[in-house]
Amino acid sequence: MSAIPLSWFLALAGVLFAIGVFGVLTRRNAVAVLMGVELMLNACNLNLVAFWRYLHPTALDAPVFVLLVITIAAAEAAVGLAIVLSVYRNFRGIEVGELDLMKH
């Protein structure tokens, strides 16, 4: 892919990240927020791989790192969703706007 400049991939990742941020900030449902988080993580991975391919293609720590990121994303999704379930059971609703017990 020598014709495509690195900055294009980075731009792609950046826009994807921004879209994920938008989802995190805007959505009312907790699960929807987590969807935004996943998008952000994907954007990070994309960034990592792009940098690896263009700057240090022979090194292997970037792909390993990406693998670990995916692993952790999975773990985080699992735990996060478990929490969402628990909250739902206790509050009968998972509207993010109503989960403001930290206000005081």
Add this chain to the structure above:
Amino acid sequence: MSEPLQYALFGLVAATVLVPAVLVVTVRNLVRAAFWLLPAFLGVAAAFLLLGADFLAMVQVLIYAGAIMLLLLFVLMLTRSPGDARVPQSNRLTLWAGVLCAALALAIVVITGASYWPVASSAPAPGFTRAVGEALLGPYLLPFEVASVLLLSAMVGAIVIARKEASR
């Protein structure tokens, strides 16, 4: 591969990632939003392929498109309350968040575009998957094992948090 083809391919991948992503964060029906995640993840996998990380593309499909999306859908189903489909899903920050994210995207695009990157001229060695595997069990053994423990604890934790209360 010829240049125009490369451009076209990149454009296709970009579209596949970005358009569904926008839909994920905007549609009202959450189940549909979750489903729109699928092409987004697949698009990212395609991008990995373009970049020559084939193993990672496979992992991406397996884990993200496979497991995580399913998990999201499960929890969505389990936590439905009636009348959800009619409730607007975007909160009052929408406008300002839009502005902010546009600014963020613009900032990243411009800055990365204007910066100088010391691009290497070499290509990755063939046999990516093998190399990654050997790395995981070689120099990066410790992170690998720690990740396993992490997965285990996450699993246990999720089960503990999500199980129903023991009946009194």
Add this chain to the structure above:
Amino acid sequence: MPIYLVPALPLASCILISLCCLQGRRQRLAPLLLIAALAGSLLVSLLLLVGLAGGELSPGPRHLFPWLAVQASDPPLVLQFGFLLDGLSALMMVLVSAVALLVQVYSIGYMRGDDGYGRYFAFMALFSFSMLGLVTASNLLQTYVFWELVGLCSYLLIGFWYRKPEAANAAKKAFVVTRFGDVGFLLGVLALSYSAGTLDLGGLQRIIAGGELRPFFFGASAFTTVVALLIFSGAVGKSAQFPLHVWLPDAMEGPTPVSALIHAATMVAAGVYLVARTYFIFEASPYTLGVVALVGVVTAFLAASIALSQHDVKRILAYSTISQLGYMMLALGAGGYVAGMFHLTTHAFFKALLFLCAGSVIHAVHSNDIRDMGGLARRMPVTALTCAVGALALAGIPPLSGFFSKDEVLSCVVTSSSLVMLVGETGRRVVLGAALAVVFMTACYMGRMWLVVFAGRRGESADHAHESPLVMTGPLALLALLAAGAGVLNLPALHHPLGQLLGEGEPAAAVPWVATSSVAIGLAGLALAAAIYGLRLLDLGRIKSGWPLALYRGSQQNWYLDAFYTVVVARAVLVGADIIAWVDRHVVNGMVDGVGWLAGRAGTGLRRAHTGQLQVYAYVLVSAAVLVVLVLWVSRSGYVLVPFLR
């Protein structure tokens, strides 16, 4: 013989009395301590006087030690604390200690039985110390310090019977009114210190006489005039000249010995002493001496006219004092340095005598009002006789002392050049006429007082009256002797000893017709008084209406000056105070409250950020990050937009 003993002995007695003699039976010890101290002071003063007059001691400052040094000024101002011995201070030392001594002896009898017996003598001791310190001060700031101390003692002693509201108010009034004058005095001192570089009296004299004063505003002569007038304002306050004389009549609320010592003989003379002490400043500036003389004669005339209508014996004497002080100022202003001091001396004797006599009568009759008295001569012969001596001395009848001193004062007015300079020859003649009118009025009211109190029908109170004890009549007798004989102090036949002591060059030529006319006028005044009050040839009770009555009423009310001060000055001050209080309440407090209110509002506003909503927090977080990135990017690279397409 060290001069510092003179003020130090009374100070020591004050401390001792304050420590030991304020309670119970030990109070009887207090006057003895003070009298011993004053006797010592008198002795030392007499020795110093004799030494000075005989030429063994030379005039000049003694016992100097550095007090203040202001290095920042140019040239550096160095003040030295010390004692000045010269003719003027020796005269004052002897006078003050002698009169004070006699008054304290008298007080033993007068204040017997009073609750504050010990306190009285403590304050009297403090006053003696302050007054003696004032007359021996070697620099002007030291004078000012003792000046204020004397004012304090006056306040303490006027308000001695502090439970009485009139006394407390009188004390306040005295302090506040003299304060007006004191401010001017202090300003004058400060101006001098800045422009002359020293406040030492000898040094000041050299500088001003040599014309080396450096004025810092106006020209040299205007500056000295302003300074002289400022210092004179202090004298106006302390010596109860018009218009600051209003405190002295009220000061009669204090015990009569206090009135005798402080408000007749010594403290009120401090103003006259100050003008004499700083005479070189007055001589150096044009017109100021004329101003002093004019103020003096106006005061003398005004006060004498008021004294004619008073019923309170002490008030008659108070206004008389004011009038005579005006006379002294007239003398000084007319160029008669020696005449003024001579009159101060004789006046101290006979006025103290008169006040002590009044005290004796008041003590016997238990009233101040002369209408309650009458025919006391039979019952109180010593008092009556000594009082007659004092009254005749005041009226200027020869050969008593008052005649000689008044004669000198009038002669000065006749030969005065400073008066001519200010008001011209006609003005001088008017002043002379006024001074002679004062002689007439003085004789009148003194005659009236003596006749109403001691002659005529015996009133009821006379039946209970008895002569005062020896401890009171003794000082009366001594003072009478002094009042009678003090005329010798400046006799031409004896080559003017007082004049020589005070360093006068050659005495002024005597003006013979002045002496004869003043005696004639005095006798006429006495005759009028005798006609009205003694022989009852005229009955003033028949004057019921018309302008004589208006004059009479006006005279009784201090020519409405007190009312004027209350309405104009006091109200103005109170209005100003109200304004300032409003500013303090609303502006200053408002600012403080405003700061508090602002903090509260800011807190309330900022509290809104704690919504408890995650997404809001996240929003803030992200926007902060974006902002940081943008700032860094712009500041680092200097440009914002660059196309990234190659």
